Structures are given as structure tokens and as C-alpha cells.
Amino acid sequence: MTFQTHPSAAPTTAAATPTPLPAPGHTAVGGEVLAPYPVVVGTGLHEQVGALLGEQVQRTALVHPPKLATAAHRIAGDLERHGRYVLPLVVPAGEGAKDAGVLVYLWSQLAEAGFTRFDAVVALGGGATADLAGFLAATWQGGIPLILAPSTTAAMTDAAVAGPVALNIPQGKNLAALTHRPAGVVCDLDLLATLPRADHVSGLAEVVKAGLLADPALLDLIEADPRAVSDPAGEHTRELIERTIRAKAALATAATENHAHAGADGPAGQEERHGQDGREFLGYGHLLAHAVEHAEGYRIRHGHALSIGMVYAAELAHQAGRLDAEHVQRHRTVLEALHLPTGYPRHAWERLRAAFAPHAAHRGRLRCAVLDAPGRPGLLCDPAPELLHAAYTRLAT
Structure with missing residues (x-):
């Protein structure tokens, strides 16, 4: 890349751009x-x-x-x-x-x-x-x-x-x-x-995702001044957007090309950790996020649902022994600094769980993008029902 x-x-009017852009x-x-x-x-x-x-x-x-x-x-x-x-x-x-x-x-x-x-x-x-x-x-x-x-x-x-x-x-x-x-x-x-500021902040969930997957500097920038980055007209907006695009593009391109060179199926067991397509990693948090959006009749902003979904993915990886507790906590810290939600009602679990299969089935198996560490995405395949539920209880309200 x-x-x-x-x-x-060229600016449309001199008044609109008093200094060079x-x-x-x-x-x-x-x-x-x-x-x-x-x-x-x-x-x-x-x-x-x-x-x-x-x-x-x-x-x-x-x-x-x-x-x-x-x-x-x-x-x-x-x-x-x-x-x-x-x-x-x-x-x-x-x-x-x-x-x-x-x-x-x-x-x-x-x-x-x-x-x-x-x-x-x-x-x-x-x-x-x-x-x-x-x-x-x-x-x-x-x-x-x-x-x-x-x-x-x-x-x-x-x-x-x-x-x-x-x-x-x-x-x-x-x-x-x-x-x-x-x-x-x-x-x-x-x-x-x-x-609207709320829509911009919701969109920052995608920035957080890129930071967790590939560019931790994005998380540092948000945590240093969450109020400033929450302003769509703020000085950090362009950097946040450009870095996010580059991080996602590099991740998707590198992973996709590695898969192409390895062959359609790759070495035995490779899909368990590294997946078939780099874009699967960019679905980090989507397993629960899409279920929440469906449950809410799409009245919830995507970024808000994604925020909840990323915390769930982190908790799931922790329950599976793949992500340390300190990194799970950082998910919450950076998202809550932006006033994004990190929990969801306890009574909704069965309804949300039923929505998992259509989004994550691969050859009859459930697949979920997770992190082994910041900047090290992977896939968790066929997590036990007890593991899925245990992760949800950690964010249930």
C-alpha cells in the first residue's frame, strides 16, 4: 500500500478557507x-x-x-x-x-x-x-x-x-x-x-477497532484527549480517518495475499487462528454487534452496537485463554472515554445467541474474530455454548 x-x-470561497489546507x-x-x-x-x-x-x-x-x-x-x-x-x-x-x-x-x-x-x-x-x-x-x-x-x-x-x-x-x-x-x-x-456529534462519536468505534487490530497509536490518540477527538470538526479528525483507512487496508491486503500464497485451505489448522480472508478480521466485534442491531430493529447506531460487540469479542477471547485481562479492560477504557456503550441487558442473551449462526457459520462451524493481543487478530472457531454465555455475562447489565 x-x-x-x-x-x-481549490477552495470554494476565500472566507471558507482563510489558511491553506x-x-x-x-x-x-x-x-x-x-x-x-x-x-x-x-x-x-x-x-x-x-x-x-x-x-x-x-x-x-x-x-x-x-x-x-x-x-x-x-x-x-x-x-x-x-x-x-x-x-x-x-x-x-x-x-x-x-x-x-x-x-x-x-x-x-x-x-x-x-x-x-x-x-x-x-x-x-x-x-x-x-x-x-x-x-x-x-x-x-x-x-x-x-x-x-x-x-x-x-x-x-x-x-x-x-x-x-x-x-x-x-x-x-x-x-x-x-x-x-x-x-x-x-x-x-x-x-x-x-x-451530529453523536454520529461522529459512533463512527469512532471503527477507529477504535482499527487501533485494536493494527494501529495502537490510534488508541493513544483517543485516550490522550477524548473530548477533542469527539468533535467532527476537530484537529484530529483527518488523522484518525487516514490512519484507520491505512491500518485496515494493510491488514486486509496482507492477510488476503498470505492466504492466496498459502493456497485455498492453507496448512492444517491454519484457519483456526489466521482465517481464510483478511476481511474476516475486520469483522471484529460484528458477531454480537449485528445481533444487537437486529434486536433493536436497526434503531441503534452501528458504532454503538459495534462498541458492545468488541467488548464481547474481548471477553470471549479472555474466556478462551487467548487475551489477557488488561487488554480486555483497555477495550472498556477507550470506548467508555468516548461515552460509547460497553454492556447490554442480561435478559437479551437467548435472542442474541439465536442471531449468531447466519452471520458466522463456516462449513457448519461458528467463527468469531478475536484478538490474541493488541495487533494480533485471529479467529476463534466452534466456541462451546458455555463459553459464549460466560463471555456475555461479563458485559450483561
Whole structure:
């Protein structure tokens, strides 16, 4: 993975940028096995969408929720000034977008507009919009290019290292999924200016996850001044987002390539600790988090559910003898410093446990991403029911 910069994007007005802005950072996600795609982080980057699309794409579907109409207008205006046709597609906000009925509606809109396999999709919004638009791009006439323009902290620190895109069904979260890598990602920090503080803090759970998995300096930065990092317009936001993207990209790329060189199954027993796909490690905390989201009817923020899920994963690893108690406590310390939840009601266990299987079954076995130590992710396979319950009792309220 490489990291480069180019000259800063021109500010829209002198008043808006009284001092020079740092140059946008370029990160390439991918490597020897997976062809890299660019991720750009900076400010004033709406014109970067057209640059990442390339000159061949002349028609673009711009998928966005209603509240981002102004930002969508800026992107569409730039594309249209360069002779492109833009089809605006307004979709529900939040998890309501990740519905098969919404996808069918978008298919019909592309059909009526005459979109072909030579056109493209741009996703402007949070993680749910990225999932929906990714599914749309992956399934339209065998797959068309996708550009992600995440608008939230959570999406910038997660969608930038894109893998599976997914929809929800009544039986659970993200059960309909496929992989469609974007052609590029534009993280315009200007979009965070109006992001509610609570949403930004929720997104920081993804930053904590990256710190636990691969870059402990992120945890140090949060613990040094949790109030400052909780401000979406704060001085640390760009560093947090860039470091998280780089940490996740390096982890996913290295682990995936190691698996490719080892062979599809790897040495006997290797999957018990090191997994089949580096992206499994990036699912750290998701075993319980997705169950909590489903139980809450998706009314809980993803980052809040992830925070609970990471504490559960830590407790599970500790119960299995793989993670020291001091590292479990650090999970709680850093998350609670951000005022993120670390517990969940005791009476909910049976309902949550029933939601595990669809998300973590692998050849009939339950698999959970865990830590053996900070920066040393692995997989716990087939944990005993008693172990799963014992870990939950440690965070039950």
C-alpha cells in the first residue's frame, strides 16, 4: 500500500478557507493479489468524483439520501459541466435503504434511463447508502463501476476499505451480500461539518477497532484527549480517518495475499487462528454487534452496537485463554472515554445467541474474530455454548 499527496483542491470561497489546507491524501487499497483502487481524503473534493470515474463513463447514477441534496447538487453540477449525464436517485436514510424493494426501484430507474454496462454509480451517503449503491452497481448488467463518496465518519473509516456490500432481510442484518470493489473512494471532510456529534462519536468505534487490530497509536490518540477527538470538526479528525483507512487496508491486503500464497485451505489448522480472508478480521466485534442491531430493529447506531460487540469479542477471547485481562479492560477504557456503550441487558442473551449462526457459520462451524493481543487478530472457531454465555455475562447489565 502506498500513500501519496497532490496539490490541494481549490477552495470554494476565500472566507471558507482563510489558511491553506493540507493536500488531499491518496491511499491505494489493494496489492499483489487485489488490484488497487484509490482513496482520497481531504477537503473540497467534490470534483474528485469525476476524476475517479475516468473519461469513458458518460452517464452516472448518483444515489443519495434526501438530507444530502445540496452535496449531491455540487457533485452533479461538476459532472454535468464536464458533459456527463447524471441521474439523481434519492433513497431512504439509514438502514431503511438496505431493502430489496428499494433495490428493485433503483433497477427500474436505471432501465428507464437506458443505463448500460458502460455507465457507473456514485454513492453519496453513509454506510447504508454505500451498501445499497454497491449492490446496485454489482448487479446491473453484470457489474458497473462504483465510486463511493462517504458522508459520515463511520462510512469513511469503513467503506474506504470496501469488501462485501449487503442488504438486510427480516431474518437478520447483511444476510444478502456480495463483493463489489469500488473504482475509487472520495472522503471529503467538508461533509462532516454538519454531522451530529453523536454520529461522529459512533463512527469512532471503527477507529477504535482499527487501533485494536493494527494501529495502537490510534488508541493513544483517543485516550490522550477524548473530548477533542469527539468533535467532527476537530484537529484530529483527518488523522484518525487516514490512519484507520491505512491500518485496515494493510491488514486486509496482507492477510488476503498470505492466504492466496498459502493456497485455498492453507496448512492444517491454519484457519483456526489466521482465517481464510483478511476481511474476516475486520469483522471484529460484528458477531454480537449485528445481533444487537437486529434486536433493536436497526434503531441503534452501528458504532454503538459495534462498541458492545468488541467488548464481547474481548471477553470471549479472555474466556478462551487467548487475551489477557488488561487488554480486555483497555477495550472498556477507550470506548467508555468516548461515552460509547460497553454492556447490554442480561435478559437479551437467548435472542442474541439465536442471531449468531447466519452471520458466522463456516462449513457448519461458528467463527468469531478475536484478538490474541493488541495487533494480533485471529479467529476463534466452534466456541462451546458455555463459553459464549460466560463471555456475555461479563458485559450483561
